[in-house]
Amino acid sequence: MSLLPVEDALRAILAHVPEIVAEEVPLSSAEGRVLAQPLLARHDQPPFDASAMDGYAMRAADVAEGARLRIVGMSQAGAAFAGSIAPGEAVRIFTGAPVPAGADTVIMQEQAVREGDFVRFTAPARLGHSIRPRGNDFTNGQSLIDIGTRLTPMRIAVAAAANAATLAVSRRPRIGLLATGDELVLPGTPLGQDQIVASNSFGLGAMLAPYAEAMTDHGIVEDQANALRDRLEHAFAAAPDILITTGGASVGEHDLVQDALKDMGVTLDFWRINMRPGKPLMFGTRGKTLVFGLPGNPVSAMVTALVFIKPTLRAWLGLDEPEHWRLPLAADTPPNAARRHFMRASLVHLPEGPHLLPIAQTDSGHTSSLAGADMLIVQPENDPGQRAGTLVEALPIDAF
Structure with a gap:
């Protein structure tokens, strides 16, 4: 089976994002939300000279x-x-x-x-x-904040000054998380001989919670077909807008997630992406629920969430997708093969300005290198490698 280009995969996912639903929230609850209707001034400010x-x-x-x-x-x-x-x-x-x-x-x-x-x-x-002068700040009826704007403290302050007690914001999705794997144990557990500590749901939960109305962690389920189906049934019963599984997304005999999802009525659109890390990504739908099956390797899980799930959530809320950065390299990059490489990099400040310092580590289980990265250099397919000083495209890791 051929690998799906990143852009085609993202386009297919975004086609399933529903129309924005607005809800009213008080100003005290509006920080970080996304405006679903323009904010119009209700008086002149100041209302007198x-x-x-x-x-x-x-x-x-x-x-x-x-x-x-x-x-x-x-x-x-x-x-x-x-x-x-x-x-x-x-x-x-x-x-x-x-x-x-x-x-x-x-x-x-x-x-x-x-x-x-x-x-x-x-x-x-x-x-x-x-x-x-009267109206020096704004005038009655003036549009102060546009649709699709994230509400920062300064924007909430101007909303209050405009006499808005509530704001219409985009409803956030309910997100469910489920980790799979016989080898996984929760942080804080003494490790057995063949066990590793589960990190995916904790990293993904922290990354995606600012976009979510509710984030439900359905825990860890072993690689056993009946247990997996039972846990998935419980996860779907919670009526999530988005369900994210990690692990079991490739084609090994213990990778049961794809079959379990199909058996539960999930229509899978694709599950192999032309990228690294993160080739074995699944996406599908079950009714109104969007279903992502992320790789089990922690770096792959986090990178695929950055590349695919965060844009999905931004579209869900009505946020425009930000342009990728373009910054010069602080060191050479090696040649790339046929898959697009999302290369870990740190942001360094040199006398001539900010630069990207590539991180040589490419192992998809090497979490400490991802924790030390600020950006992901987007290295094109079959790129011959670039010299220090070359402008390259980069994706910020922690941007909203």
């Missing part, structure tokens, strides 16, 4: 060397001066307070000398200075 300084509001034309203006009142945030300023008058004003009618400038208090009920100034007035 406001002082940008503590000082005095007056008519600029009244300020001259030696001139004194009568102080007729005070304007502070939440307690505006009720009247209007006449010629020869000034109002004590504080930052954020409404500028009184008739005033057209503010002079900060450091340039003012108060003498009883009068004030004179040590600097000339500049028309309109230190006044934030």
Whole structure:
């Protein structure tokens, strides 16, 4: 069976991503969510001409060397001066307070000398200075945040300023995880002679949780057909939007996952990808559930999740897929064979700027090298190898 190109595999997966479903959440729960409807301002901000300084509001034309203006009142945030300023008058004003009618400038208090009920100034007035005009930040009806934008603290702050108590965000998928393998034990377990510690579900859970409404770990199941089917039945009964298995994705006699999934009504689209690490990837559907069968080797599992599952989740939420980085190499890369290589690399800062330092380790079970990587260099099929300084394409490992 021929290997499927990475782009074709990703295109096939994304064709199964459902339409975005919006849900309302309070601002206190919106951090990290993705906006499903544009945020429109509900008022002008500021809603009045406001002082940008503590000082005095007056008519600029009244300020001259030696001139004194009568102080007729005070304007502070939440307690505006009720009247209007006449010629020869000034109002004590504080930052954020409404500028009184008739005033057209503010002079900060450091340039003012108060003498009883009068004030004179040590600097000339500049028309309109230190006044934030009504609507200077945004105006009623203005679109402030577009659909498909991830809500950061600064964006939540502007939503609050726009008087939005709730936001319409994309519903996140429910994700299930299931690890397979007779040899696997949980972290913290004393190791037997033929056992290894399971890491896939923990790494994948941490990677994918920011995109998920719920992340359910269905544990480890041994390589036994009936036990596998029972655990899969339990996993599907939880009605996940996405189910991810790890292990048993290749063609060995103990790799039972493909047959079990088919027996349970999963329609498999493909299961061999032209990439390394991570060739034995399965993808299919069961009703509305997307099913990924990832390799058991931990580096392969994490890399295939980065290349295929994270773009799926971004599409699910309505996020645009970010462009891959292009950075110069800090060292040569070796020649590549017929499969696209997602090469581990660290980001190093040289005097001439950031560079990618290739990591020589390619073993798909070598987790410490992946933990030390910041990026994956996307090395094309049959690439002859590139010299240091060459610009290459790279995929950030920890980007949202």
